[in-house]
Amino acid sequence: MVTITKVSRRDFLKITGVAGTGLVLGFYLPLKPDGYAAAQPLTNAWLRIGPDGAVTFWVHRPDMGQGARTALPMILADELDIEWPKFERVFLPAVDPQVYGSQTAGGSTSIRTSWVPLRTAGATARSMLTAAAAEAWGVEAASCRASLGTVIHEASGRSLSYGELAEKAATLPVPNYPAFKDPEDFHIIGKPTPRLDHPARVQGSLTFGMDVKLPGMLYACVARCPVFGGTVTGYDEAAARAVEGVRGVVEVPTGVAVLAESTWAAMKGRRALNCKFDYGEAADLSSAKIAELFDEKQGEEGYATRDDGDVEAALAGADRVLNAVYDVPYLAHAPLEPMNCTAHARDERCEIWAPTQAPQWAHGVVAATFGYAPENVALNIDFSGGGFGRRLMPDFVVEAVYVSKAAGAPVKVVWTREDDMHHDFYRPASRHILSAGLDGSGNLVAWKHRVVAHSIAATLHGGDLRQAAGEATSGATELPYAIPNCRVDYCMANTAVPVSYFRSVYNTQTPFANECFIDELAAAAEMDPVAFRMRMLDDEPRHRGVLELAAEKAGWGQSLPSGHHQGVALHRSFGTWAAEVAEVSVRDDGSVRVHRVVCAVDCGIVVNPDDLAAQAEGAIVIGLTAALKGEITIDEGRVVQSNFHDYPLLRISEMPEIEVHYIKNSENPSGIGEPPLPPIGPAVANAVFRATGVRVRRLPIRPEDLRST
Amino acid sequence: MARFTLQVNGESHTVNVDPDTPLLWVLRDTIGLTGTKFCCGAGLCRTCTVHMDGDPVPSCSIPVSSAEGSEITTIEGLSGNGEHPVQQAWIAEQVPQCGYCQVGQIMGAAALLARNPRPSDADIDEAMSPHLCRCGTYQRIRRAIHRAAEEV
Numbered sequence: 001m002v003t004i005t006k007v008s009r010r011d012f013l014k015i016t017g018v019a020g021t022g023l024v025l026g027f028y029l030p031l032k033p034d035g036y037a038a039a040q041p042l043t044n045a046w047l048r049i050g051p052d053g054a055v056t057f058w059v060h061r062p063d064m065g066q067g068a069r070t071a072l073p074m075i076l077a078d079e080l081d082i083e084w085p086k087f088e089r090v091f092l093p094a095v096d097p098q099v100y101g102s103q104t105a106g107g108s109t110s111i112r113t114s115w116v117p118l119r120t121a122g123a124t125a126r127s128m129l130t131a132a133a134a135e136a137w138g139v140e141a142a143s144c145r146a147s148l149g150t151v152i153h154e155a156s157g158r159s160l161s162y163g164e165l166a167e168k169a170a171t172l173p174v175p176n177y178p179a180f181k182d183p184e185d186f187h188i189i190g191k192p193t194p195r196l197d198h199p200a201r202v203q204g205s206l207t208f209g210m211d212v213k214l215p216g217m218l219y220a221c222v223a224r225c226p227v228f229g230g231t232v233t234g235y236d237e238a239a240a241r242a243v244e245g246v247r248g249v250v251e252v253p254t255g256v257a258v259l260a261e262s263t264w265a266a267m268k269g270r271r272a273l274n275c276k277f278d279y280g281e282a283a284d285l286s287s288a289k290i291a292e293l294f295d296e297k298q299g300e301e302g303y304a305t306r307d308d309g310d311v312e313a314a315l316a317g318a319d320r321v322l323n324a325v326y327d328v329p330y331l332a333h334a335p336l337e338p339m340n341c342t343a344h345a346r347d348e349r350c351e352i353w354a355p356t357q358a359p360q361w362a363h364g365v366v367a368a369t370f371g372y373a374p375e376n377v378a379l380n381i382d383f384s385g386g387g388f389g390r391r392l393m394p395d396f397v398v399e400a401v402y403v404s405k406a407a408g409a410p411v412k413v414v415w416t417r418e419d420d421m422h423h424d425f426y427r428p429a430s431r432h433i434l435s436a437g438l439d440g441s442g443n444l445v446a447w448k449h450r451v452v453a454h455s456i457a458a459t460l461h462g463g464d465l466r467q468a469a470g471e472a473t474s475g476a477t478e479l480p481y482a483i484p485n486c487r488v489d490y491c492m493a494n495t496a497v498p499v500s501y502f503r504s505v506y507n508t509q510t511p512f513a514n515e516c517f518i519d520e521l522a523a524a525a526e527m528d529p530v531a532f533r534m535r536m537l538d539d540e541p542r543h544r545g546v547l548e549l550a551a552e553k554a555g556w557g558q559s560l561p562s563g564h565h566q567g568v569a570l571h572r573s574f575g576t577w578a579a580e581v582a583e584v585s586v587r588d589d590g591s592v593r594v595h596r597v598v599c600a601v602d603c604g605i606v607v608n609p610d611d612l613a614a615q616a617e618g619a620i621v622i623g624l625t626a627a628l629k630g631e632i633t634i635d636e637g638r639v640v641q642s643n644f645h646d647y648p649l650l651r652i653s654e655m656p657e658i659e660v661h662y663i664k665n666s667e668n669p670s671g672i673g674e675p676p677l678p679p680i681g682p683a684v685a686n687a688v689f690r691a692t693g694v695r696v697r698r699l700p701i702r703p704e705d706l707r708s709t
Numbered sequence: 710m711a712r713f714t715l716q717v718n719g720e721s722h723t724v725n726v727d728p729d730t731p732l733l734w735v736l737r738d739t740i741g742l743t744g745t746k747f748c749c750g751a752g753l754c755r756t757c758t759v760h761m762d763g764d765p766v767p768s769c770s771i772p773v774s775s776a777e778g779s780e781i782t783t784i785e786g787l788s789g790n791g792e793h794p795v796q797q798a799w800i801a802e803q804v805p806q807c808g809y810c811q812v813g814q815i816m817g818a819a820a821l822l823a824r825n826p827r828p829s830d831a832d833i834d835e836a837m838s839p840h841l842c843r844c845g846t847y848q849r850i851r852r853a854i855h856r857a858a859e860e861v
Binding site for chain 1: 710726727730731734737738739741743744745746747748749750751753754756783784785788790791796799800803804805806807808809810811812815833834835837838839840841842843844845846847848849850851
């Protein structure tokens with residue numbers, strides 16, 4: 001092992017410009033080898049090159065299927081200039097954000113916020129290795145070049161491997177501004193690259209959170225009150241204990257946990273509890289009452305997030321005014337791996353195995369809740385069977401620590417599908433009230449969009465109205481079209497239904513309203529929907545770029561199979577521009593079939609094009625599922641749906657052909673996990689209008705709204 | 710509790726479990742074969758698919774008592790080291806995203822190809838529609854099944 005001695009921590013901060021992130025070539029800091037951290041050596045390094053040439057990368061982000069644990073090493077390996085995939089990966093546990101920055105897999109950030117730190121780390125190491133070779137040969141560093149794990153001096157034909165150079169390189173000064181590779185020279189970035197974990201995935205040997213097993217571990221299921229905010233007031237402990245394999249019953253803040261020798265015994269024991277509940281204040285909440293709340297709130301004064309020109313005057317003076325109201329329901333995330341977490345809580349320390357998207361959040365909440373010193377909480381990040389935002393929440397991790405503490409043993413808490421569906425933090429319901437004015441030439445002169453929505457910021461984080469409005473109108477405030485008079489405002493309408501982040505967050509709702517209403521206006525102006533948008537995008541070249549590309553690849557305006565109709569939508573979110581054209585037919589019974597989706601994105605440099613396509617396909621499918629099927633309804637204070645029979649997902653027989661195209665440029669990468677989702681709902685709804693003449697103004701799209709007979 | 714003898718991946722396992730325990734939990738918790746995944750617990754998503762005498766079944770909905778006497782194959786027994794043509798096709802087409810449903814998808818596809826070596830798109834729809842995927846990999850699943858069919 002090689003240790004850098006010349007570099008202070010302050011230097012690292014200077015090098016990367018990112019708090020606490022830094023290259024440490026061979027720097028290794030073993031932490032408290034007491035059996036806990038030993039298996040997960042905590043090192044503040046992105047990479048290490050051993051004297052034997054072995055390269056190790058530390059991967060700091062979770063992988064819930066988005067491919068971060070392949071894409072992040074791609075960036076490092078390319079900039080370091082080694083062969084792919086000749087390195088070992090170490091998956092970091094949750095560590096202090098000061099050390100590696102955010103470890104959250106959310107907000108489509110894994111690549112876009114790691115791009116510069118990882119390139120810096122790779123380039124710094126490559127530069128130091130090159131300097132070490134130059135020094136060894138007594139030549140100028142500029143006359144040497146690094147290539148695939150070797151530094152070469154062309155003039156003399158000499159070369160040294162990174163392993164041979166590592167020890168010397170570690171003694172050299174760390175360059176302040178190492179030169180990044182020219183994107184033209186990337187040998188890994190931009191090439192479709194198979195995911196490193198897929199062999200294990202197809203053999204069933206990848207360890208998901210659900211697969212964790214510890215010596216002496218008990219399994220647990222928790223009985224929770226089905227009504228939001230309700231509590232368990234009584235239960236039959238003897239009946240639960242009478243179930244074979246049940247080892248105990250413990251109370252935790254979320255309910256009553258049955259501890260057992262197997263998952264099945266825990267499930268059976270939980271059923272035997274036959275709990276009594278105090279349903280609390282939300283016992284009479286229903287979807288109808290929530291609609292009434294929205295009716296009431298939409299008339300209140302809105303908090304404006306945008307107010308250009310004079311909308312009221314422009315509407316009063318417009319040639320034609322259109323009005324429309326769009327409604328979007330609550331949604332459950334429903335990742336296929338139900339929530340679960342394994343914890344071993346002791347008095348002074350705690351170790352956790354969690355399939356989480358936000359390990360640092362869970363880590364911090366556990367430390368604060370139980371009074372552990374942060375360094376005494378070890379949170380191992382397991383692979384997740386999907387996340388879609390659900391696994392950002394720390395609730396299932398905290399609950400498992402409570403159960404383990406009460407049990408005095410390591411415990412895996414397993415949620416059933418019904419638990420998952422009834423105790424999600426849902427995509428907020430929202431209503432969108434829009435008015436717009438056209439002048440005599442069909443120009444859009446006024447736009448007013450009022451968002452009425454349940455606030456995540458206010459109910460989850462105690463955010464104020466300004467924060468709530470900014471979040472809930474995201475995607476509405478940033479309407480890209482040149483409209484001289486434009487107002488967007490927000491009315492908060494919170495209920496007892498817990499809410500949080502769903503893939504694309506409020507960008508799942510606002511573009512549905514924006515892009516359907518734009519389509520209505522195009523029709524009113526008797527203009528082609530693509531042309532109508534294009535003439536308001538003079539100052540938006542990247543919007544224009546994706547819209548043109550999607551229209552071209554989809555054959556917009558050309559002949560289609562009989563009964564097929566196209567719809568288009570455009571939306572920028574998470575730093576990425578996306579346009580989609582959906583080709584749809586509608587049967588007489590009102591059922592909608594989506595045949596083809598053409599997606600065009602501009603997310604800057606594409607790290608792994610195959611993964612980009614996969615992420616876009618996934619975002620489109622989850623958005624299509626929401627558009628055609630997704631709805632969580634509330635009755636008697638609880639979620640009505642419970643499993644996939646009443647919360648259906650899209651099936652292979654309903655799957656459209658999806659084509660993904662991207663703009664090639666050399667801008668820094670932006671997100672891709674979420675941005676292809678927002679346009680699909682409005683693109684389908686707009687195609688449905690062309691097929692039926694019926695405007696879709698609520699989701700999901702209902703056959704009864706479209707039936708022609 | 711009762712004793713059951715199961716034939717899993719060519720090996721005999723005698724387990725002492727509650728007779729109504731679903732096969733899924735015997736495989737996962739008792740025998741330790743965690744490749745088969747738990748998802749809906751109600752036969753609605755086919756994530757937990759295993760083969761019973763060659764037929765794809767949702768192991769979450771098969772009580773252990775009905776599994777006795779059948780030859781059970783799980784993903785661990787489908788091939789020695791991932792060399793089954795379906796697994797190879799899944800890699801070639803980069804099908805998985807999270808991968809949680811993919812074991813069930815692969816077991817479903819392997820059973821389909823065993824009885825229908827050249828499935829049409831309609832055959833694939835029929836056989837694979839019960840299998841849910843939340844990540845949206847269906848297009849690649851279809852391509853991978855066609856690819857595997859060519860290689861079987």
